Amino acid sequence: MNYQELFHTLRYTQDLPDEGLAALLACLDTGVQEELHACAREVTQERFGKEVYLRGLVEWSNVCRNDCLYCGIRKSNLSLARYSLGADEVLRCADAVYGAGIRTVVIQGGENPAGALGLVPVVAEIRRRWPEMAITLSLGELPFGTYKALREAGADRYLLRHETATSAHYARLHPAGMSLEHRLACLDELRRLGFQVGMGMMAGSPYQSLEHLLADIRLIQRFGPEMIGIGPFVPQKDTPLGTFPAGDPALTLKLYSILRLMLPDSLIPSTTALATVLPDGCKKGILAGANVIMPNFTPAQVSGSYNLYNHKSRQELDTIKKDLASIGYAASASRGDYHKN
Ligand code: SAM
Numbered sequence: 001m002n003y004q005e006l007f008h009t010l011r012y013t014q015d016l017p018d019e020g021l022a023a024l025l026a027c028l029d030t031g032v033q034e035e036l037h038a039c040a041r042e043v044t045q046e047r048f049g050k051e052v053y054l055r056g057l058v059e060w061s062n063v064c065r066n067d068c069l070y071c072g073i074r075k076s077n078l079s080l081a082r083y084s085l086g087a088d089e090v091l092r093c094a095d096a097v098y099g100a101g102i103r104t105v106v107i108q109g110g111e112n113p114a115g116a117l118g119l120v121p122v123v124a125e126i127r128r129r130w131p132e133m134a135i136t137l138s139l140g141e142l143p144f145g146t147y148k149a150l151r152e153a154g155a156d157r158y159l160l161r162h163e164t165a166t167s168a169h170y171a172r173l174h175p176a177g178m179s180l181e182h183r184l185a186c187l188d189e190l191r192r193l194g195f196q197v198g199m200g201m202m203a204g205s206p207y208q209s210l211e212h213l214l215a216d217i218r219l220i221q222r223f224g225p226e227m228i229g230i231g232p233f234v235p236q237k238d239t240p241l242g243t244f245p246a247g248d249p250a251l252t253l254k255l256y257s258i259l260r261l262m263l264p265d266s267l268i269p270s271t272t273a274l275a276t277v278l279p280d281g282c283k284k285g286i287l288a289g290a291n292v293i294m295p296n297f298t299p300a301q302v303s304g305s306y307n308l309y310n311h312k313s314r315q316e317l318d319t320i321k322k323d324l325a326s327i328g329y330a331a332s333a334s335r336g337d338y339h340k341n
Pocket of ligand 1 (some may be wrong): 051070071072073108109110111138139140141159160161163201202231232234235236273308309
């Protein structure tokens with residue numbers, strides 16, 4: 001099959017044999033990549049028009065019990081000043097998100113089970129004050145009871161990247177005691193509780209091979225998440241993997257396009273990590289088939305301490321709106337829930 005046949009097959013059957021996917025992932029021809037993005041863009045526009053969903057991101061806390069080898073907020077990074085926003089601060093951020101006309105707030109933070117339990121009344125209060133606002137959480141692996149309490153308090157969605165679908169690769173990115181098996185069990189629990197679920201991985205993480213990426217794509221295809229979060233790996237100097245090169249933004253864009261064609265209804269953010277490593281990354285992500293952007297509403301005085309990787313950019317609402325207008329897109333005023341077509 002030539003490349004055009006691959007796009008066509010992927011678009012109309014929403015699948016390809018591994019060799020076809022591998023050929024697309026490995027393709028370095030920028031003309032072909034552009035055709036792939038154009039095909040994904042067409043499918044995105046058929047489903048969502050030229051509207052992009054916004055999610056107001058609140059980086060609630062950088063306190064984390066985990067020690068992921070790539071992540072700047074890992075517990076062994078002693079050079080980081082730790083913070084957690086109080087309930088009032090989170091509510092002020094949610095108010096700012098709502099006031100900006102955005103109808104999803106995302107509360108993200110390091111993995112801290114006690115802190116996450118403390119968020120239950122905060123989630124309930126957001127639900128009470130702004131009944132029509134979607135609440136997304138991204139707080140890592142928590143006990144089932146905590147997920148349940150957060151869901152019952154009114155949370156709608158949960159982002160938990162699987163990070164890599166290959167156990168041996170997972171073990172090279174994480175310390176002993178963390179496992180792919182447990183991560184996937186959490187994803188199953190979240191789904192059972194009725195959350196709209198997001199999964200995903202870094203593009204170009206250390207030791208990642210084409211086979212690993214194929215396994216990631218197949219896992220995502222089997223699970224069928226409502227949201228798919230993918231950004232390039234970006235080194236963070238105070239981590240054990242901080243000397244590895246950043247992931248290739250072109251690979252990230254190809255993954256957006258491939259996954260858009262495989263799961264056309266999914267919600268795919270053009271991520272901060274992509275905007276960090278690629279000039280105009282936010283726009284390029286949208287033009288490759290992403291349909292979500294997460295402007296940052298974390299108070300500026302702590303935002304620098306949510307230091308997942310070097311030179312992390314801050315996606316500001318005004319810039320996002322200008323970027324979207326410059327490519328003929330606009331921000332949607334809706335919550336942007338998942339809908340199966
Ligand atoms: N603690 C929650 C969790 O485990 O899902 C949410 C916060 S965690 C920092 C969010 C995501 O940041 C991770 O899933 C990971 O993929 C991404 N991340 C962490 N370090 C990164 C790095 N160096 N480069 C790119 N992405 C990174």
